[in-house]
Amino acid sequence: MARVNTRQLITDAAVRVAARHGISGASMDEIAVEAGVAKGSLYYNFASKDAIFERVMRDGFERLGTVLSEARQGEAPGAVRAVAWATLRALRTNPDLARIMAAEVFRTDRPWHEALELARGSVVVQYRDVLREARVARGATAADAEQITETAGAALFGALAGAFLDWLLFRQDQPLELVLDQVLALGE
Amino acid sequence: MARVNTRQLITDAAVRVAARHGISGASMDEIAVEAGVAKGSLYYNFASKDAIFERVMRDGFERLGTVLSEARQGEAPGAVRAVAWATLRALRTNPDLARIMAAEVFRTDRPWHEALELARGSVVVQYRDVLREARVARGATAADAEQITETAGAALFGALAGAFLDWLLFRQDQPLELVLDQVLALGE
Amino acid sequence: MARVNTRQLITDAAVRVAARHGISGASMDEIAVEAGVAKGSLYYNFASKDAIFERVMRDGFERLGTVLSEARQGEAPGAVRAVAWATLRALRTNPDLARIMAAEVFRTDRPWHEALELARGSVVVQYRDVLREARVARGATAADAEQITETAGAALFGALAGAFLDWLLFRQDQPLELVLDQVLALGE
Amino acid sequence: MARVNTRQLITDAAVRVAARHGISGASMDEIAVEAGVAKGSLYYNFASKDAIFERVMRDGFERLGTVLSEARQGEAPGAVRAVAWATLRALRTNPDLARIMAAEVFRTDRPWHEALELARGSVVVQYRDVLREARVARGATAADAEQITETAGAALFGALAGAFLDWLLFRQDQPLELVLDQVLALGE
């Protein structure tokens, strides 16, 4: 159990350090100091630096996937606004992690690339599905709704991430609800 | 004369290498080989690795800004579709650069951060303005249009970048026009 | 424990290498080989090459200061000969270090310049004081003795260093006592 | 003739740059800028960086030798004070060069080492001779005077250099004559 705590300590520290310097710029030394453990403990708990960040990234996308599922279950189908809002709140819960995910999501050179793609894909699919449901809810046929592809899901995710980071870096004095309005303003 | 050519050779090579390994992972050795010059020539023409990528990033955003201006000048105000299409074509012209820009645009730890922010800001403003114009074109008052802020511009840019990279990595067999349709499908 | 030993191993090696090539010409590679440790160990134990030589130079002057204090305590005031002899013996104990100190003592461009100046100053003051005491011992008033300034101390140190290095490079076959006589021959 | 001027321009610049950074730290780039010529011109006028500094050092010691000869010719034999004063004035004429000479005089790793040793030797011999003459002038026999060796000459040179640099770095507000007094105060 102490071990579980140490692992969490390490991944949390890794996220904070990577938010400051990027993943490549995050040194194991600085992560160890930030976590308050010795450098050797990093290797006792993880096989490598890559293993730490694979865990970080996978956890991040899986958590986002869970958030989206829960948001959709609590609403009628096609509740784009609810899903978007759930996304923004999730990103705000851990802004450091949000920044890392935004910078890494389209990189193909990382060792965890393949594992990450699955998690990312299941998130994008959820955005696609909610967009399809919304089209159906507006009276479209199922065939028509299927014109919506994962590319649209990626676009919605990009819009949310772009708007959130804009808010995080430049407009934190404003309520997050305004960000939601601005993203949905694209849908007019 | 030769110097101008060499500098271009170097920045072009730097973009290709960074697309493969990220900016941190792009070594000066590999950039030199890719550019076909000696490593010393990199330092004769640029003060540092950072200086190379500052130039790369700044050129990228300035180029995008120019593309957007030109697209807007050739159309009636509020031509979101035209601006979006111009963006996608510009990204396709240099997909390697597009990937780097997407990964770097929200990083604040880079030495070129401040310079980049100006260039990024002027791009985002153009998206915001075209969204405002579109709202006016649909009959809204000027006051109503000004509800649209730069956050919406950032969202549009994020949507375009997200959709483009999704296409670049997974769906290059499809025509780019479909990406445009999917992004605009958010606006329904 | 091991660390203390390693640090000493490194500074000792650095002195030997710098005696051969000068401080600027002493490469970290050669120091590592000379010390019998890996190059990385140099940086585990010292922040930089400069930090190594700051330690070397500071230790050197502090050691000399201690030697002078002890020599003066064992003699009547104004024992110039005893102090000069203690200096020459100390220089002979580590001739490599003596050469480095002679070459570096008046450089102001080194990062350790300021720290070194303090150590050098306290040595020069001791030479000045023993010269003053000697003048008093010959019957001069205290006011008269205070005509002697640190410049005279610097001159005595320069005379000893110049004579010692002349001996070291060209006349090691002769006993060191002759060097003492030659320096004191200035005082006639 | 233009060439002669350029060579002088270069060696003068080299002295200034080396006074700031040491000889090893003096880059050909900085020397060229300081001299106001292109880097290529350095190599048109000198074979190498070493050739520049060999010229600088040799000129310096030869100039000092000339100054000493002239000072001795203008005085009665054994005029230690006159010779010491001539030395101090010569050092003050070009303090940058004086600093370089002090730092380099006992280095054996420079390519110009052997050439320099001759010039240095002839200077030291003059100090030795004037010390011998002084002893004779005080009534000693020739045999007794020959007890004075070149080591004493090196000591006198070291005393003058040490005192001068102490003045140069810390006490330039005082007249140089005081430095002369302090050095001669050793001879009491």
Add this chain to the structure above:
DNA sequence: TATGAATGAGGTTTCATTCAT
């Protein structure tokens, strides 16, 4: 007589990883 772009060997430094304790 002079230039400056280009070079590449070699320098200092970083850092993920190992391992004895």
Add this chain to the structure above:
DNA sequence: TATGAATGAAACCTCATTCAT
């Protein structure tokens, strides 16, 4: 379960030198 000294490959960068003009 945890530590931290030690490692060495590989990174960034410097700089004396060359050469076409």
